[in-house]
Amino acid sequence: MPDAVVIGAGPNGLVAANLLADAGWSVEVLEAQPEAGGAVRSDRGVHPDYVNDLCSSFYPLAAASPVLAALRLEDHGLRWSHAPIVLAHPLTDGRCAVLERRMPATADGLDRFAAGDGDAWRRLCEIWERVGPDILKALFTPFPPVVATARLAARLRSAGGLRLARTLVLPVRRLGDEEFGGEGGRLLLAGNALHADLAPEAAGSGGFGWLMSMLGQTYGFPVPVGGAGALTEALVRRMESRGGVLRCDERVAEVVVRAGRAVAVRTAGGETVPAGRAVLADVSVPSLYGELVDRRHLPTRLLADLRRFQWDFATFKVDWALDGPVPWTAPGAATAGTVHLADGVDELTRFAAQLAAGRVPDRPFALFGQMTTADATRSPAGTESAWAYTHVPHDVRADAGEDGITGAWRDGERQAMADRVEEQVERYAPGFRSRIRARRILAPPTLQALDANLHGGAINGGTTAMHQQLVFRPVPGTGRPETPVKGLFLASAGAHPGGGVHGAPGANAARAALRKRSPSSALSRLQRSLTGRNRLGERPDDPTE
Template identity: 70%
Template sequence: MPDAVVIGAGPNGLVAANILTDAGWSVEVLEAQDEPGGAVRSDRAVDPAFVTDVFSSFYPLAAASPVLRDLRLEDEGLRWSHAPHVLAHPLPDGRSALLSRDLRETRVNLDTFATGDGAAWQEWHALWERINADLLRCLFTPFPPVIGGLRTLAELRPAASLEFARMMMLPARRLGEEQFGGEGGRLLLAGNALHADLAPETSGSGVFGWLLCMLGQSVGFPVPVGGSGMLTKALTGRLERRGGVIRCGEPVSEIVVRSGRAVAVRTAAGEEIPARRAVLAAVPAPLLYRRMLRPEDLPPAVLRQLRHFQWDFSTFKVDWALDGPVPWTAPDARQAGTLHLADSVDELTRFAAQLATRRIPDRPFALFGQMTTADPSRSPAGTEAAWAYTHVPQIVSGDAGGDGLTGAWNDHEQNAMADRVEAQVERYAPGFRALIRRRRILAPPTLENRDASLQGGAINAGTTAIHQQLVFRPIPGTGRPETPVRGLFLASASAHPGGAVHGGPGANAARAALHRPPVNALLTRLQRSLAGG
């Protein structure tokens, strides 16, 4: 009988399992797919000579994460690589907004859009340098982040604290307009906010964009040498060396609850696996509460509140094997690992408005990855392993383009949408299509089939909007990994601090499981009270 059963061998499940084994617990990890990794996997399916990241690729939060740093994954062979430039936002006129790990390069670029914008960026960077350690501590500890929050306030002092609190509430458009006179800094800010599902006019989108911008400035957007699967390989290798067990192809259908406590899990094959101390579920909250637990195991209010749970937008991704470098008209774009493709902040708002009205965008804002530029081991010299993804509605009511797409995502619709994404790339890189050797399309249903946690193609296990963050994530409650079921902990990105690859939710769940009563008992009673149970 293992001390803990972890459901899901994605990055959060693997981080949780590693922390528990470090504490001396015996751990068994059950993964529904035939291989571990969740949304951190790579393959050679597009072209045998190319390593392609199936899902996620660039990992600024992983590079900054104290959780992953404490695991010392470099001892397991993990190595990071960087493109010459972190991020470029090319424009049709050949200019581009540039984010570089070299602060001077970023400053000089932004001053080409408006004199003084480089100094405004450096002002932000100085703020980041003052508070980043304590701010990251807030992100990577359970809510409420008392120690990190108090240290951040102490560093800023009262007046600056109020200014920062206001900044955290601002939409990206407004924050960019207040900070920059030109379009460059505003594009970097708003484009980074749209890595999640935050429109430029959404409250709180400004600080999310600022966080990614400052991470890019300080640690870059690194990639694992050899493919994203190398990050998973490091996590699994570390776990297995410490005695942890990973069983793939073992979907969990039910969590067994007796006398209000999670005591085992039952697989789809009918096997019951007992857990002596805890069950940690690295799956989205709706899957945990609606599919793996019986209604009688939960306070009625939990299921009622779950009706208001909001998924983030669906994702549509295209992978390419290219016969040569992408012919960007903007020179800086040729050396960037990540690119944002949209003409302006207004264009980003137009894109977000189409999503909000459940229409498939006609000119999709695309995040574009140049993986060989970031890591030369990804494809033969002179070629490029590349991808782009964009967001589409979870529920489609219409097509803003002229193809009559319905969201059925059959072969016709997949190819039409992929062509639309390629047309967007072609606007900034004429001749791009002529370089395509092979492509692979990953529509929302494909993403979900390859990882059940990506429901409808949602990559963040729930919206990043402020109404479903902190104490409201995944539902109004304590904002912690404890659930109303004793011994059961939510270890997925549906829990604080949310999406991206950093291991925070898994680490928080593991630490909560390691704590002894009465702390857990008190938190469980509090959560039951807040849930109305």
């Protein structure tokens, strides 16, 4: 009998399994898919000469995460790579806002949009230097992060207190208008805010855009050498070296509860796998409480709150094998790993408004990844492995374009939406479509089939909006990995602090399980293992290394 059964071999599940194994627990991980990784996987399914990431690709939160740093995954084969430029946001007139890992270079570029905007960027970076480390500590520790919050409060007082707090809850449009005279800085903040499901006018989108911008400025947007799957492989190798067991093609159908405690799981094949101490679930919140745990074991209030649970936007993604570099009109986009495609903040607002109205956007904001630019191993020299994703409504009411997309996502609608994404790229890179050797379309149902946690293509485990964060995540009054069932812990992005590849939900669940069922010495060993220095955060002299 294993001490712990972990449901799901996504990054959070694997982090939890590693930490439990470090504490001396025997661990068995059951994964429904034929391979581990969840949304952190790669393959050669577009073209045999090209490596494409199936879901996530760039990992600034992994770079900043003390959880992943403490695992020392580089000792298990993981290597990181950076594009020469972190991200670019070109405009159709040829101008381009650029985020580089060298702060003076970013600031100089913003000065070309409006005199003085470079100094405004420097001020935002100075604030990050004062409070950023404590923000990250608060983000990556269990809720409520008492010690980190106390330290952060002290830092906030010295950094302007209420004025800074006001800045962080501003809509990103307002933050950009207050800080910058030109479009460049506004574009960097707003484009990064749209990495989540936050409209430019949403409260808190300014703080999220600033956070992502500062992560890029400080750590870059690194990628695993050889594909996203290399990160998963390192997590699996590390876990197995400590005795952990991974079983793929084993879908869990039920958490077995006796006398109010999770004691086992039952697979779709009918096998009962006992858990001596705990069950950790790297699954979506509606799946855990709506499917795996029988309703009779759950409080009525929780079930009522679940009806108000909100997913983040659905996602539509296209992968390409390109026979040459992308022909960007703006030179600044050529060496960026990530490129944001929207012709100004107003177009971002237009895009978000169409989503809010249930309309498929006619000019979709696209996040574009140049993977060979970031990691030369991804495709032959002179070519590019690339992707773009955009968002679409979960429940389509109308198509803002002319293709009549209904949200059924049959082949014709998938092809039409992929063409629409390519047309958006063409606005900034005329001739792009002539360089496509092969493409793969990942519509919302496809993403969910690859990973059941990506419900309808939702990639963050639930909305990033303020009403479903902190003590409200996943439902009001929670915020911690403990569940109403003893011995059962939520270890997915549905728990605090939410989406992104950083391992914090898995680590928090592992800590909670050990605190409940382990001697204090085992928990102390784990806590010591999590205080290692973030080696990835130590920036090399060569920012392109």
